[in-house]
Amino acid sequence: MIKVAVVSGKGGVGKTTIAVSLALALAKSGFKVGLVDADVTGSNVPDILGRVELGVSDRDTLIPAISRGVKYVSIGQIASDGKPVLWDPKDVRSAARQLLERTDWGDIDYLIFDFPPGFEAETIELLPLMDYVLIVTIPSMLSKSKVLRMVEACREYERPIIGVIMNMSYVECPSCGYRHIIFAEDHSFEEFGIPTIAELPLSHEIAVNKLVNEFPLDKFLEGINNPVILKKKRISISKLVELAFKVM
Ligand SMILES: Nc1ncnc2c1ncn2[C@@H]1O[C@H](COP(=O)(O)OP(=O)(O)OP(=O)(O)O)[C@@H](O)[C@H]1O
Ligand SMILES: [Mg+2]
Structure with a gap:
């Protein structure tokens, strides 16, 4: 089972849209696919795939709902009455982990995770467990500045990065086909070798x-x-000695 995180660092850039679209595209191509709504406090996956209540098996595991060949679980299917999830962060972390570990996934090729916007409890819990990370952003500096922190988190956990989806890049005129660039800011992640x-x-x-x-x-x-794995920045012995002399 290959676990893929769909992350950003920035809210509202299209993570859920991309995560669900990716899961459906993989299923359409014949892969066996699961989707975890890892945005426990801001779940949106059931709004797109349908709010079907989850079953519980004899072994006390969750039975995922299925839409167009994609098995999916979300806290929105359990606490589905529209109430806010006002939980302690440690309970949010535990819930995120249980969606992964206590679900009867069966035989799965790809498990896609729709992450919350930034470094919420769910991100802290699940990011280190991911096999690959797919970054979603928009071509704005305000987004890039936040996404850079997510790139550094991937470096810290040495998580392989698949690449960046640059969402909302342009608006195409329906009559002449001209592509209007809305943000037009420096936005690529080429300095890290991360492909778009x-x-x-x-x-x-x-x-x-x-x-x-x-x-x-x-x-x-x-x-x-062919993912990009950014090596953790390790402090060299000579640098440590230099620092030690400075404090002496
Ligand atoms: N390329 C696009 N063109 C038009 N609308 C889009 C596009 N991508 C996403 N949207 C819309 O933008 C809104 C935000 O998208 P989405 O909910 O997928 O973002 P998100 O990053 O998951 O947000 P959050 O951080 O709140 O989880 C939604 O209404 C979605 O339908
Ligand atoms: Mg979302």
Whole structure:
């Protein structure tokens, strides 16, 4: 089972849209796919795939709901009455872990995780357990500044990065096809060698469907085969000695 985190560092950039679209695209290609709504306090996956109550097996494990071949679990299917999840962060961490570990996934090729916006309890709990990370952002400096911290977290945990999905990159004129660039800021992650998997438009179709119909699956699979692993910054012995002399 390959665990893929869909993360950003920034809210509202399309993580859930991408996570669900990726899961559906993988299922359509014949892979066995699960989807974990790892945004425990801000769950959105059931809003797209349907709010089906989860079953519980004799062994006290969760039986995931299924939509278009994708098995999915979300706290939104358990506490589904629209109440806010006002939990202690340690309970949020535990819930995130249980969605992964106490679900009857069966035979799965890819398990996709829709992460919360930043370094919430769910991120702290689950990020170190991921096999790969897919970054979603928009081409704005305010987004990049936050996503850079997520890139550094991937470095800290030495998690392989598949690449970046640059969402809401342009708006295409429906009559002439001209691509209007809205943000037009320096936004790539090339300085880290992290490839851009796709530049997706800000489109009425995506907004209405809440899905990207033409998900770039080939590029995603290419990234899985050739991920970027940023090495942890280790302090050298000579640097340590230098620091030790400074404090003496
Ligand atoms: N490319 C796009 N074009 C148009 N609308 C989009 C696009 N991507 C996402 N949206 C819309 O933008 C909103 C935010 O998307 P989404 O909920 O997927 O972001 P998110 O990063 O998961 O947010 P959060 O940080 O709150 O979890 C949604 O209404 C979604 O339908
Ligand atoms: Mg979301």
